[in-house]
Amino acid sequence: MKNILIIGACGQIGSELTPFLRNIYGTDHVVAADCIYPLKGDLAESGPSCKIDATNPQDIADAVKKYNIDAIYNLAAILSAKAEANPMLGWRVGVGAVLNCLEVARENHCALFTPSSIGAFGPDTPHDNTPQDTIQRPKTIYGVTKVTGELISDYYFKRFGVDTRSVRFPGLISNVTLPGGGTTDYAVDIYYAAVKEGKFTCPLKPGTFLDMMYMPDALRATVELMEADPAKLVHRNSFNITAMSFEPEMIAAEIKKHIPSFKMDYQLDELRQGIADSWPNKMDDSVARKEWGWAPKYDLQTMTVDMLEVLKKRFNK
Numbered sequence: 001m002k003n004i005l006i007i008g009a010c011g012q013i014g015s016e017l018t019p020f021l022r023n024i025y026g027t028d029h030v031v032a033a034d035c036i037y038p039l040k041g042d043l044a045e046s047g048p049s050c051k052i053d054a055t056n057p058q059d060i061a062d063a064v065k066k067y068n069i070d071a072i073y074n075l076a077a078i079l080s081a082k083a084e085a086n087p088m089l090g091w092r093v094g095v096g097a098v099l100n101c102l103e104v105a106r107e108n109h110c111a112l113f114t115p116s117s118i119g120a121f122g123p124d125t126p127h128d129n130t131p132q133d134t135i136q137r138p139k140t141i142y143g144v145t146k147v148t149g150e151l152i153s154d155y156y157f158k159r160f161g162v163d164t165r166s167v168r169f170p171g172l173i174s175n176v177t178l179p180g181g182g183t184t185d186y187a188v189d190i191y192y193a194a195v196k197e198g199k200f201t202c203p204l205k206p207g208t209f210l211d212m213m214y215m216p217d218a219l220r221a222t223v224e225l226m227e228a229d230p231a232k233l234v235h236r237n238s239f240n241i242t243a244m245s246f247e248p249e250m251i252a253a254e255i256k257k258h259i260p261s262f263k264m265d266y267q268l269d270e271l272r273q274g275i276a277d278s279w280p281n282k283m284d285d286s287v288a289r290k291e292w293g294w295a296p297k298y299d300l301q302t303m304t305v306d307m308l309e310v311l312k313k314r315f316n317k
Helices: 014-025 057-066 080-085 087-108 141-160 183-196 215-227 248-256 270-277 286-292 300-314
Strands: 004-007 030-034 049-051 071-074 111-113 128-130 167-169 171-173 199-202 210-214 244-246 263-266
Touching: 004 014, 004 057, 014 030, 014 071, 014 215, 049 057, 057 087, 071 087, 080 087, 080 141, 080 270, 087 111, 087 141, 111 215, 167 215, 171 183, 171 215, 183 199, 183 210, 183 248, 183 270, 183 300, 199 248, 210 215, 210 300, 215 286, 244 300, 248 263, 248 300
Parallel strands: 004 030, 004 071, 030 049, 071 111, 171 210, 199 263
Antiparallel strands: 210 244
């Protein structure tokens, strides 16, 4: 049984990926690590955990040796809007942590998963059916770090044989963890606001299409890629994957099918709007489908039903 280290286990993805992987590989084989320590709740109680500052390579190396790690999932990140507020921190985490993980993986013969993002694209990229291989000239520090991470990960695979793999996640929508400062976060906030308050003020303008994915699909995609036959992987860092593309009016209309009194207005956040306008409307994920069988299970309709059902129970609505 392989041993897995999750760096950034307290984050939006990590807090759900950790129990997901523990259910697959066994609780003792998945180590939850974060700069927040000691971890609390299920993350701490359901399996081993430790403190790791991803910008400190020794922290990573010590954990890999202590737990005899075979695969590292590096989820440390400063999301798009927050990274723009602190570009140096965005760079230290977005690039420094990746390079540290790559070096430790090289020295200890580990596989490495580091998620990329639709933020790796920019305004010069084709926005509709964005190809797997295309121009990447992002205008945000977050995007720059993602492109850098993709390139350096491919380099470590070709130069040193490190088993590096990655996906370009779209906006991720979760009913478990609140968002952490990303441009696509409105698509999470709107569900919470609909259930709790019956109204929502959208920071993006109507007609702003963005790729999105429900977290259960994102978790499954991560595992499926890491378990894929390496002989079939022509690409590695990083695969386009998506599940749905919508704009604010579409998600609001879907919510109104279940909460007819729901209302939405707009208050433009120029920073987030500018970032969103530079990203794809919809990615072409046919390469991921071909090379490792990617296929989403949730669309806007089925995701909305599940999101609202879970949140209504949580908030007794």
